[in-house]
Amino acid sequence: MNKRIQHTNMKKILSLLVILGTLHVNAQSGQKNKSYLMPQLGVLSGDQANSFQFQLVGGVTAKNWRIGMGTGLDYYKVRSVPVFADVRHYFGKNKKAFSFANIGYNVPWPLENQYKIFFIQGASTKSKFDMGWYSDLGLGYDIGLGKQNALSLSLSYSVKAFTETYDERLDWIWGWPITQPVGSASERKVDYTFRRLSLKAGFRLW
Known part of the structure; x- marks a missing residue:
């Protein structure tokens, strides 16, 4: 059962990568396209905890749009790896302000102390995690630090x-x-959805 879940998860991630690759190729077929690459750090605040995240996003630019993909580490509640499409739209005369949408998958990668361990009759089992959705919608502003950096x-x-x-x-x-007899084991399945505010600072390398 676990192998089937992992296989399904890999198919979802590969499907997303294929879609993003297609967008990347189509965008590059236009004129005057440039690429962008940006690492960023963020603080996450929600009703469960405050934590931090690291992301690396990159792709191509076309007029007022930037289309690419990203991944990173998200330490909110349970450590995970988001894999997502990154779409940004710049507006205004100087094209400094922007709106963005990140949509993709959240792949759990728990720390050892984030697993639930169950002991019974001299044996033990560890909790299993299955990935879910990831989304991030917001507004931002670029402060120029040269011709390419910001x-x-x-x-x-x-x-x-x-x-x-x-x-x-x-x-x-x-x-x-x-x-069921007293002292027996029962499997429990819990779906988690965490909603947070994210404040990020990134440095555009190009």
């Missing part, structure tokens, strides 16, 4: 989701008939 500041609303499956002990069972 400091990019943005504020956005970010959502990441994933599923955790783990075993739990049934110590007390009420009702009739009793279908």
